[in-house]
Amino acid sequence: MSMAIIASPMAAKHLPANPASQAASLLLATGARQTRARVEVLAALLRAGEALTHNEVERRLRRGHDVDRVTLYRVLEWLTEQGLAHKVSGGDRVWRFSAAGHARAPGGGHAHFECSCCGKVICLDEARLPSIPLPAGYRRRDIDVTVRGRCDQCPA
Numbered sequence: 001m002s003m004a005i006i007a008s009p010m011a012a013k014h015l016p017a018n019p020a021s022q023a024a025s026l027l028l029a030t031g032a033r034q035t036r037a038r039v040e041v042l043a044a045l046l047r048a049g050e051a052l053t054h055n056e057v058e059r060r061l062r063r064g065h066d067v068d069r070v071t072l073y074r075v076l077e078w079l080t081e082q083g084l085a086h087k088v089s090g091g092d093r094v095w096r097f098s099a100a101g102h103a104r105a106p107g108g109g110h111a112h113f114e115c116s117c118c119g120k121v122i123c124l125d126e127a128r129l130p131s132i133p134l135p136a137g138y139r140r141r142d143i144d145v146t147v148r149g150r151c152d153q154c155p156a
Contacts (some may be wrong), residue, residue: 012091016123019047021044022046023042023043023046028080030084037067040061041067042079042099044057047060051087052097052098053094054072054097057097062089080097086100090114092137110145111123111146112145113149114146114148115154118153129145
């Protein structure tokens with residue numbers, strides 16, 4: 001599984017000078033076709049530093065790019081399937097996508113912070129998730145932990 005940059009507040013300080021080049025390299029590593037839409041969508045996620053809704057990705061791509069809504073949806077799902085992006089449902093039940101560079105905890109665990117004021121969602125890459133014992137015969141597929149509160153940009 002190829003990994004991209006961490007989509008977190010700390011990662012924003014370490015974003016590559018050229019996310020399009022990084023996106024192309026990550027796509028090349030999958031062995032799949034590097035379409036313009038795949039490169040542009042992954043580059044947009046790498047630039048973001050936070051999880052974006054389908055509409056937010058679409059707005060960012062409109063700035064000089066022409067990826068239609070259906071293609072965008074398919075690319076976001078494909079990137080998720082390839083492990084290059086991940087998606088999380090916010091409190092508003094809207095899917096948000098981010099570049100999947102975070103170090104996943106054993107068992108696929110991952111934590112997020114969601115601002116209850118503006119809806120911003122970021123990855124909490126340093127968070128240690130608890131080990132949750134399951135009944136005999138049960139198998140964990142994924143763990144998703146969301147901490148809700150106010151981000152540093154919203155008034156207290």
